């Protein structure tokens with residue numbers, strides 16, 4: 001129902017063009033010509049004005065600094081506009097709970113449905129035409145790809161550790177049941193009765209992943225969020241073995257780590273991507289400046305060419321939950337259905353905030369994270385984490401580290417990491433923390449594409465690439481605020497007016 005309208009204007013426009021040209025009503029190669037536009041693409045050192053771009057069958061077939069013949073193309077007048085590749089978010093979790101607790105989702109299925117209906121459109125609205133879900137199932141991906149209007153999707157298989165992060169949250173009957181569960185000989189007596197270790201060797205798991213079309217695997221080093229839990233973690237040897245076998249199978253290896261200990265493991269085992277910035281400084285939590293041992297570790301991250309996703313919005317989302325006002329942000333009404341925003345204003349919806357507050361009242365945990373007793377100001381831990389993240393990311397940036405884009409949307413069951421908007425907020429954090437607009441554009445397009453092996457297909461405005469593009473009124477090489485001026489999102493060569501992707505638009509209901 002909801003899917004057809006965004007395409008309609010274009011289809012009609014195309015048919016009218018064909019009729020006036022007296023061509024047969026059957027559609028020839030679908031062509032789109034963007035005329036006289038300024039191209040801002042990460043493969044170029046500077047924007048290039050007065051360019052014509054021809055798109056056929058969803059691909060860019062011509063990029064020329066001259067006027068191209070119209071032939072049977074529909075035409076977009078690009079004068080005064082800027083054309084960039086669509087943004088790529090390399091760290092999302094699709095099909096989530098929308099900030100509803102299980103029982104709330106059960107009693108309000110219409111709210112969760114509305115959230116899931118709007119989710120792909122919100123990513124597109126904020127300019128994200130390709131996503132990488134770091135832990136997803138084939139069934140979900142197949143369903144996602146059947147939607148007529150949805151960003152492109154690549155995905156990883158999560159390889160959980162027995163009774164570790166993720167598994168520990170599951171109820172007993174489904175815990176440690178994943179076919180991709182890594183084997184831990186030390187925990188065999190805690191495994192389900194029908195558990196067979198041979199099916200969980202690294203070789204067996206990587207073979208199972210290869211049978212899917214996942215592009216990457218994700219492993220986890222998570223001790224339990226600064227002492228909130230105490231989960232078992234994999235050994236460096238095990239993660240190193242995953243890395244070796246993944247590499248041999250042509251899979252990218254993403255590692256969840258946000259602590260000094262997790263980063264040490266990432267470096268020792270040589271993973272490809274670290275999925276978070278480093279904001280738990282463990283034994284150095286008391287330090288204000290970046291301690292020498294962390295600098296040395298980051299030097300190794302840089303030398304080994306390990307890519308890092310800062311994911312500042314993990315902490316940004318916490319901060320927005322703790323501070324008033326986010327539900328009044330006018331951009332939220334583009335990202336989320338009004339019925340859902342209305343529900344978030346109710347006391348019931350504050351369940352995750354209350355949980356967070358309970359944790360923040362555990363003085364010994366907060367003291368351990370801060371490295372000193374808390375001041376009583378409830379945003380102190382989030383702000384401390386953001387300050388540490390700034391120092392780590394600044395160091396990587398200054399010393400030639402490889403940073404790739406990932407928003408971690410959503411990072412927890414909260415409404416403060418909304419689809420699409422959360423990525424826009426991540427772009428802003430990068431701008432506020434010393435990255436130039438061109439560096440940010442490169443990071444959120446070509447660099448992220450390269451890191452996931454997608455750069456043959458997407459990430460720049462070049463001949464041969466998929467026509468996932470954005471038309472903007474302002475120049476993204478001078479400010480990230482230009483991404484608030486997107487007018488048209490081009491998805492697989494089909495132009496969609498940005499406004500129809502908004503949750504405010506009647507087509508979204």
Ligand SMILES: [Zn+2]
Pocket residue numbers: 091092093134408409410411
């Ligand atoms: Zn994540």
